[in-house]
Amino acid sequence: MLLLIAHQLISILFLILFPLPIIAFVKSRTKQQLPTPKLWKILVMLANLALFVSLITGFIIFPDYTSLRVWISVILVLVIGAFLGIFSKRLKLYQLEKDIEAQQKHLRKISTIGFGYIIITIGTFWFMSNWHNF
Numbered sequence: 001m002l003l004l005i006a007h008q009l010i011s012i013l014f015l016i017l018f019p020l021p022i023i024a025f026v027k028s029r030t031k032q033q034l035p036t037p038k039l040w041k042i043l044v045m046l047a048n049l050a051l052f053v054s055l056i057t058g059f060i061i062f063p064d065y066t067s068l069r070v071w072i073s074v075i076l077v078l079v080i081g082a083f084l085g086i087f088s089k090r091l092k093l094y095q096l097e098k099d100i101e102a103q104q105k106h107l108r109k110i111s112t113i114g115f116g117y118i119i120i121t122i123g124t125f126w127f128m129s130n131w132h133n134f
């Protein structure tokens with residue numbers, strides 16, 4: 001029970017990245033720079049931590065490796081992890097880039113990847129809320 005609460009609470013951390021693709025989109029449109037890319041790195045790290053903790057707590061809550069639900073969850077975790085990885089890499093490229101045009105290109109990619117992350121995360125929340133219906 002306590003673990004389920006921990007699992008639910010830590011999953012709130014996934015939401016901290018939700019504003020970033022919108023900000024990246026607006027900044028790329030208005031050809032502005034990101035004011036706080038370092039803070040963004042920290043937020044991505046926190047979401048990565050949440051991913052790790054939810055995977056572990058999820059397995060402890062429901063330790064049934066033969067369940068299809070568990071494998072769907074694992075795939076969702078891997079997909080979210082991939083999005084976080086690409087997001088982080090683009091952010092690094094953005095930070096290293098000096099040329100404004102190239103920076104804007106990275107920002108557009110960051111925004112697209114970020115929207116993908118939002119969709120898959122909402123899908124995961126929906127899947128978890130309907131756990132017992134599957």
Ligand code: HEM
Nearest residue numbers: 008011054055058059061062070073074077124128129131
């Ligand atoms: C990105 C990863 C994950 C997120 C964001 C997430 C999020 C959540 C949330 C928000 C709930 C509460 C749903 C509700 O009761 O309304 C939940 C429940 C649950 N999650 Fe996850 N979870 C993740 C990964 C996993 C994994 C990897 C597993 C198992 C291997 C898992 C197993 C469960 C189980 C068994 C429940 C309890 C369902 C119930 O009894 O109500 N989760 N999860």
